[in-house]
Amino acid sequence: MHTLKDLDVAAHLQGDFESSYTSGDNTKVVATDTIKNTINVFARQHLGAEIERFALILAEHFLSRYAQVNDVGIKISERPWERLSVNGQPHPHSFQAGGEGRMFTHVVCDRGT
Numbered sequence: 001m002h003t004l005k006d007l008d009v010a011a012h013l014q015g016d017f018e019s020s021y022t023s024g025d026n027t028k029v030v031a032t033d034t035i036k037n038t039i040n041v042f043a044r045q046h047l048g049a050e051i052e053r054f055a056l057i058l059a060e061h062f063l064s065r066y067a068q069v070n071d072v073g074i075k076i077s078e079r080p081w082e083r084l085s086v087n088g089q090p091h092p093h094s095f096q097a098g099g100e101g102r103m104f105t106h107v108v109c110d111r112g113t
Contacts, residue, residue: 004081004095005047011035012073013062028068038062051076055107063109070111077104 013035019025039058046057055074062072080098084091 005043006079006081007043007047007051008075008077008079009039009058010073010075011039011058011062012075013066013069014071014073015066015069017068030062030066030069035062051078051103052105052107055105056109059107059109063111072109074107075104076106077102 013030015028017028019027020029038061042058042061043054047054055076058074059072062069079102081095082098084094084096086094
């Protein structure tokens with residue numbers, strides 16, 4: 001049976017991006033679609049039970065892939081979902097929101113830590 005994870009992920013990259021503002025040179029900018037697509041691909045490859053580990057993997061990737069990035073903040077919140085029960089049996093692909101509580105993490109990494 002399938003399991004469902006509903007995550008909100010925010011990635012904040014800080015670093016040497018000044019040239020995009022001062023001289024119109026965007027070669028150091030990491031595009032938002034690139035960040036989004038990286039998160040989606042890495043979710044498929046690395047997402048497990050713990051969102052903290054996933055946040056660390058993302059932060060380490062952005063630091064190692066982009067030399068101009070000095071600091072990475074990854075915020076993740078996970079919304080719980082429950083499998084629907086039909087005639088006392090778990091439905092194979094139907095879910096409902098599991099409440100208002102959320103698990104969350106905020107990981108901050110830089111080149112030194």
